[in-house]
Amino acid sequence: MEDNGGALRPTPAEARAALADAERVRESVTTLSATPWPPWFVATITGMFVVLPFALGGALADPAWLMPQWAWVVAMVAAEAVFAVLLAVAAANWRAKTGVALRFDLLPKRTTVPVAVGMPPLVVGSAYAFRFTEEPLWLVGAAAVGAAVSVGFHLRFVRLHRKAP
Numbered sequence: 001m002e003d004n005g006g007a008l009r010p011t012p013a014e015a016r017a018a019l020a021d022a023e024r025v026r027e028s029v030t031t032l033s034a035t036p037w038p039p040w041f042v043a044t045i046t047g048m049f050v051v052l053p054f055a056l057g058g059a060l061a062d063p064a065w066l067m068p069q070w071a072w073v074v075a076m077v078a079a080e081a082v083f084a085v086l087l088a089v090a091a092a093n094w095r096a097k098t099g100v101a102l103r104f105d106l107l108p109k110r111t112t113v114p115v116a117v118g119m120p121p122l123v124v125g126s127a128y129a130f131r132f133t134e135e136p137l138w139l140v141g142a143a144a145v146g147a148a149v150s151v152g153f154h155l156r157f158v159r160l161h162r163k164a165p
Helices: 012-034 039-060 069-098 109-133 137-163
Strands: 002-004 007-009
Touching (some): 039 109, 039 137, 109 137
Antiparallel strands (some): 002 007
């Protein structure tokens, strides 16, 4: 950088590099905002995938684990209710923003079918494995896989939107 009487000014190359970085950030933000899943909703889905194995595992635990089984059922129902409400909010925002209803049948089947088929057995299986072994690592593993799948699905959807004309 050049020194101009105490004020530092970037060289032309540094200024071009900074503008290019700013443009990449702008493109990234535009791409993320073009998807129907805003970051707050992705965080909600990811949180649900983290809570669900623990709530189901706690509900199935025998004897009660950390809190009564009914409290685990309440936590699981509450997490699902929050998810349903926020899905409705995200869909309404998408419809208001684009004029098009949010349609799940347009999502790539190569991605959605394995998730839809694989996640329920993973969550239920980890809860039963926890019930029989009393080892919470089953729940931690299912929560970690659920969070990774949620974030991966969002990134796949962002990449799909980036390719769209």
